[in-house]
Amino acid sequence: MSEDVQSNQAAPRTERSIETKGRIEYVPYSRLCLSPLNVRKKQPTGIESLAETIYEQGLMQNLVVHEIKSRAKLPKLGVCAGQRREAALDLLFAQGRITKDYPVPVLIVSEGEAVAASLIENREREPMCIADECVAFRLLTEEGKSVAHIAALFKLPDVAVRRALKIANLAPSLLDLLRDDRLDYEQAKVLALADDHATQERVWSEASNDWQRRPSELRAALTKAEIDARDSALAKFVGLDAYEAAGGRVRRDLFSDDQNAGYIENAELLHRLATDRLIELSQTLSAEGWSWTECRTRYDAMEIMRHGRIQSTTREPTKAEKTELADLTKRRDAVQAELDAYYDEEGEADEDRCERLEAAATAAAYAVDQYAERFESFDPDDMKKAGAFVYVDEDGLVCIERGLVRREDAPVNTGNEPHAPVTASRGQTPKAKPLHGEKLCRRLTAHRTAAVQTELAQQPTVALAALMYRMIPVVFRELYERAHIDHAVKIEVQTARDALVSNADDMAERVAWKALEGQRENWAQILPRRADELLAWLLQQDPGVMSSLFSFCVAATVDGISNADRPHPVNELANTLNVDFARYWTPTRTAYFEHVSKARIEAVVSEAVSPQVAGELRGMKKDDAAAAAELRVTDSGWLPEVLRNREVPKHVTYGYSDDNDEEEADTDPETGEAAATVSDDPQDEAEAV
Structure with missing residues (x-):
């Protein structure tokens, strides 16, 4: 006898098909009550119109009931399928339009069959609330039914049942939010990544702003100590199978069809492998x-x-x-x-x-x-x-x-070689030519600014902090009068939009600009047309709208354009937001290679691809070399030094002699005069003065 046949014969009673061969019986309305096994917990709708139909046409479809255990001679019948019809009968009775002995057709099933009968009934009629449907699947498993049996019963893939059971494992408070449409399915899928209710509820409660409740933000909060296998280069290199074979644990994402979807819990093991x-x-x-x-x-x-x-x-x-x-x-x-x-x-x-x-x-x-x-x-x-x-x-x-x-x-040049370079005379250090000219620096830093603006527009909390960081030293001038700090945000509320386009003629083709302009268009359609209506309109908006609009407006004031490759205050925002400039700028012919020398083009290709490929460019004219470099470097993720430079200007703090504040004063040990701590950058020093 095969294993499958043995398995079928050994299967418990709960694994077999639901027995529904009983006859329809008529019972008085007074015997009916709502069954605790009815899987529909959300209050039904459209009861008034259904009651009118039943009153005029009669009850055309039977209810499914089971006996409620009690000491009464004639036990009550719990309605496990037909909640809306029962509610309509209750309304008719309350209105005095039917009596206690009103005959109701019912199909009596056993208590063990009630949950499955209720689920079948509800799934075939008005779509159930997703929370109730998922909980019903869980109740079936608690009755002893397997995932495979439930999937076959409702003609669903096994993974669909497992996903439903994952949702059913949400905390009861979150399931209630899902029923009331205050938690959507995408958010529920992410919260279900956590197995314990305490973690689910904590992450949801800590997400106080709308943007924090985006699925991506919730996922980041839940998995901040883990590695997303889909985004990890090391996970792709090692492979999840090898990682798990070495004893590593992967928290699988049931709601993704990607075979590599999951979160690696042991980063140290992955790195070692x-x-x-x-x-x-x-x-x-x-x-x-x-x-x-x-x-x-x-x-x-x-x-x-x-x-x-x-x-x-x-x-x-x-x-x-x-x-x-x-x-x-x-x-x-x-x-x-x-x-x-x-x-x-x-x-x-x-x-x-x-x-x-x-x-x-x-x-x-x-x-x-x-x-x-x-x-x-x-x-x-x-x-x-x-x-x-x-x-x-x-x-x-x-x-x-x-x-x-x-x-x-590397071999050391002693100066005796025939072509040894002539050193400059003492005191006459030659001024090094910058790698990128002023115009190219302004072009590249315009793209840097657009990228920071795009990221900042999506982070209201960081936008608020950036603005307050700029305002507080002005408002509390007496507290911060000894410090000079460069800021990327213009407190005069001047947007950098025109400057971005004027300094980078290819700006309109870029991802960051398209994102910013898309948001600008959306807001322009929402905002009132008259300026005198603006304040009243703002006071009527909910916090989510205000938060998103605020972050976009602050982002639009960020000014990171510079005519030299030096530490810039915009990098403080870029580092805080962890901006990946390679997402927003690519080294194309028009964006970069047309603006540098042929030697520089070869150096870039050598660095980004290989010296061999760079050697292919040596016999070409500059225009051809620029076009060839674009083909070879565009997808490499290479960035020029201006965009790699993430340094922030040193903050300047002034000191002076003050008997009441000796600890804060910096004095010259020889002269006793007040000293100022400044950065090495002459531009910073000029601005401090």
Whole structure:
């Protein structure tokens, strides 16, 4: 006998189909009462119209009832299916339009069948409240029914039942909010990530503002000590299966179809597994003949830039290799074209499709890069002086930077060489030419400002703090008169909108600008047309509207445009908001490469891609090199130094002699005069004066 047959025969009575072969009976209305097993807890609606129909046409459909245990000779019958019809009969009786002996058709079922009968009845009629439906599934499991049985009974996938049971595990107070439409289903799905009611209720209660109750914010609050496997490069590199096999625990997200959806609880274990695997790869790399190899769990452009590089040679691929490389390149271009077409489509965004296309484009580009590496070779003698880094990129893929020379290992120029540089005479230090000119700095920092504005517009609390940070030293001047602090927010309430466009003619094409202008249009449609109506309108708005409008207005005043690459106060906001400028700016031909020298273009490509690829640009004219650099660097996430610079100007504090305030005064030990603490930046010093 097969295991399936044995399982079916051994299944308890509760696993079998509901027995509904009884006959319809008529009982007096007085015997009916609401059953505690009725799964519909939300109060029914439309009772008045239903009562009129029953009075005129009679009760055309029976109720489903079960006996209520009691000592009475004639027990009461609990209505487990037909709550709206029972409520209509109650209304007719209260109005004196029917009597106690009014005959009601009923189907009597056992108490054990009542919950399932109630759920079937309610699901086939007026849509149930999602909270009640989920709780009903839980009641069925408590009666002994399995997930598979419930799924088969209601023709649902197993995962749908498991998701419902997850929602049913919400705290009772949150289920009540869900019934009353004060908690939506998306919020409920996120709160269900926590298994204990105390955590669910705490996270919800601490989210006092509307923006804090967005699903993304609730998820961040619940999982702040965990790692989202979908966004973690190390999770993609190690793999959830390997992590779990090593004893790691993943809190799965039942409400996502992504097989990698979940939250990693042991970040230390994940990092150790990634490191161990990278060490294995580096040992294989050492066999190539490098003097040293090092591992990194993430790409650090600044660290790699501190190394020199040895020259490499690129051999001509064979005919077969050319064919294979052409196929890989064709595949990469086709996938990228499909992704670009998706970006150009109008209509509602499809996040799943977008993620799928982006993953395919990344994999195809990686395949081309990996295949092309086989054509690059290094001189064995040079390799003995150099090494290689192996690291994990943001997509969880292994990347290798070969041919790096440590600074201490680089040959020292003694000055005796024929072309040794002539040093400047004493006291005449030559002024270094800045990497980026004033116009380009203003262009890039305009994009930096737009990115900060976009992020700040979504954070009312940070916007309020930024504005108060600017206002308090003005209002309490006597308290802060010894300090000079640069601020990105203009207290005169001047928007930086015109300055952004005038300094960056490509601003309109950027994500940040489109987001800002989209919000501006939305608010423009909502705000009153007359200025004298504005105050009264504002006083009528709920806190959520006021909070969102406030954050947008503060964001619009942020001014981060600068004519030089120096520490800027806008970085204090950027660091607080953790702005990822790579989301808002990409190194295209018009955005960057047309505005720098050809040597700089080659240096950027070498840093962002590889020296081999940069070498391909050397024989090109500047315009062609700029176009080629755009194709190779656009998707690399590379940022110019102006946008990498996250330094904040040093705050300037003045001191003076004061017998009553000796601790706060800074004096010169030789002269005894008051001293001022200033930053090294001459611009800051000028502003302090």
